Amino acid sequence: MENLAAGALTGPLLMLLSFVGLGWIAARGLRIDPQPIATLLVYLIAPLTFFRALMNGGPTPDYLLLTLILFIASSAIALLVRAITQRYFGAQESALLAFSAGTGNTGYFGLPVALIILPAEGITLYLFCILGITLYEFTVGFYVSARGHFSVRQSLNKIARLPLVYAFLAALLMTQLGITLPAALMTSLDVFPATYTLLGMMIIGMTLSHVTLAAWDSRLIGACVALRYGVWPLATLGIVLALQQWFNIPAPLAMAILLLGVVPMAANVVVVAMELGIQPQKGALAVLVTTLMAPLLIPVYLGVMFTLSGLG
Template sequence: MDLAPSALMGPLLMLIGYVGLGFIAAQRLKIDPRPIATLLVYLIAPLTIFRALMNGGPTLEYLVLTLAMFLLVSAMALAVRWATQHRFGPQEGALLAFSSGTGNTGYFGLPVALILLPPEGVTLYLFCMLGINLYEFTVGFYLSARGHFSVRQSLAKIARLPLIYAFFLALLLNALNATLPESLMSSLAVFPATYTLLGMMIIGMTLSQVTLAAWDTRFVATCVGLRYLLWPLVMLGAVLVLQQFTPLAPELAMALLLFGVVPMASNVVVVAMELGIQPQKGALAVLTTTLLAPLLIPLYLGLMLRLTGLG
């Protein structure tokens, strides 16, 4: 499968445009991004996940993918937290741990998945992505909070996150074969686009407040290494191992490889801003990995497809 860099320009330009809108809004309109971060965490993200689950009709096989991805990225984040806790300050270490377990699988990865994968492959991608979303607002949120709060305070913050309850409510309704009114589902359709727009704009809003003092070469280089060295190796290893022990659908293999090459998640900035842990450093790292994406993704995917026999 050949992935030309031009195929990525549409999603990339869209993302950069949203970042630019956020920058202009903060500069010209003096908009404070912190209430928007709170809105994303406590309202827009839960409703987006709830709608996706109600539309997707989760089966046991799909939920196994969600659980497996959740466990994998949680283990990665915990390992990075252990490895970096004595090399970075508490806040930088917490931000690194959070970012190591996630990526821009939605805002950037999903448009690319729609280009590369058939409908069944996109469904597999979405349920794997859900495991990463759950990580962000459970284990990832806890690791981030621990950079600034006590264990008890961190757990209390997780208990207040509505995304967890939205996830289990959707599973319960599906198990009961309950259907929501079409008018309600239609009204929820605005949230995925809103999540994408505000999630990327908040990076620009944060960058508008960045000074040169916020640039940390060691921190940004570590983020780039985690995103474009650790993740490709882990996803490539996962596909190769699965191919040895079970018939692995090419669509699932391609979805897993795609998770390994997307840039850093913009939710790194959202969570950092909500918890007050170095959002400027996070925004600079996210922007750096996003700008590298159209150069590295075709190269990485081409090599990984050949190594897994899918090319």
Template sequence: MHALDPSALMGPLWTLLAYVALGWLAARRLAIDPRPIATLLIYLIAPLTFFRALTLGGPTPDYLLLTLAAFLVASLLAVAVHRLTRRSFAPQERALLAFSAGTGNTGYFGLPVAMVLLPPEGVTLYLFCVLGITLYEFTVGFYLSARGRFSVAESLAKIVRLPLIYAFLAALVVSGLGLTVPAAAMEGLSVFPATYTLLGMMIIGMTLGRVSLREVDGRFIGACVAVRCVAWPLLALAAVLGLQGLVPLSPELAMAILLLGVVPMAANVVVVAMELGITPAKGAQAVLLTTLAAPLLIPLYLTLMTRLAGL
């Protein structure tokens, strides 16, 4: 593994912030409505991005076990936050907080950092963990978010209509049967990951472009930051220390787990909130704050955590 260089984080950070700024300009100057873009991301771009990543990764039982573990951890943490905040926040805020608790910016921000810190096999381990968190976002996370506004039946109906679930199953079938996706199709799909990143971050800016300072909710933002910047790093460190005591744990997998715990809040918090109409402005504020803090926090956290884990 490579040593952590804080300057390596600046490239991804400024790129993401430039996308946010473009979204802000689009909302302010062009009066673009971000809601159709959120729908496009959820129902078209995300499923195709997910399908491509899985088919390229060549899922094996060991890799899928990582995906399952990440999915379960994210789901359990989100459910726990949802229950613990039932008396502290309004239903829509509670739903958005629960959704954000189970995920992070593991793709847009975390992947460039993983490619700096980890060898190729470590990046593959990290990607299959990310797939588990992404699957959480569009199943358990989406359900918890929808419950902030809709009934149980309506929330389940919305999940059933999400194509990302079927993209995941289709990718498993393709890989399990040894089928080959035509090269022309894979080349066409190669544009979707960058599109997903661009539009996902622009939606944050579009949402912020409609927010005034009077709408800033310090209590909600504080809760989001506490979960992402305190609970997740502690959980990741505990997972590494616990696994080290039970089974031989490779340094690459240990670093991948630690990285999952220190990335900023996920841009998909805003995307899902926009689609469901549950206070996307508050989510955008918290996402932007944790993204701005990431270049300072990630080197500090990873240096301390790797020492504690003996890496």
């Protein structure tokens, strides 16, 4: 529990904010257009990042069950939020809320925090948990986002073109068949995780560089904060308590799942919103607000949740 001190999170937060700042400088000073970078992340860097992780991780049925559980949980939350918010928000705002409700910054922000508070065996478990959330982002999440801007057929066509789905299936097939890639090729893929983190956070800064006061939407941002720091902590705590009741899961797994519930909004909210043209400026502001709240809330939330789940 000593690793949950706010000071221990200073490094990850400063790293995150420095990347956001670099994005802001790049857009304002160098006139760099973030749209091609968002496309590059969605269609190239993200698929290769997770393909590499799967090929290195050697997925087992137990690990893949974690992926499935988190995929189902993320999808269920997003679809429920979509059904509710479309009554009270416009089509694009509802789509943005639905997408963001099912995911969080489990990679760019959550992984550095996981390295601080989780034991070694918990890191692998955490990676397969966030894989389920990432698959949600680029399947169900992408669909509910696109439905705020495109028809059903157009939305499904966009999903069919997403290479991350095929990268996931290819990695599973290759590991099941015992196919290994040459060491030199796997080594060459090592650059992608860091690139994924750097460009993913810079996208927020690039988008914020074009934000005006007119983009501030208190109702939308308030809903995003409530979903991220209200619904998700309760959802992950419920998952842990249920799994403890049925399977007597190890403490590192429980800690990994609980961490998923307290990270800020996903930077991919901005990436996907930009790719689909659905309120990226509003999304960037909401991501920034929840990120700034994270170092204050994470120690408190995890302390309470660990105690309630018997880990404290």
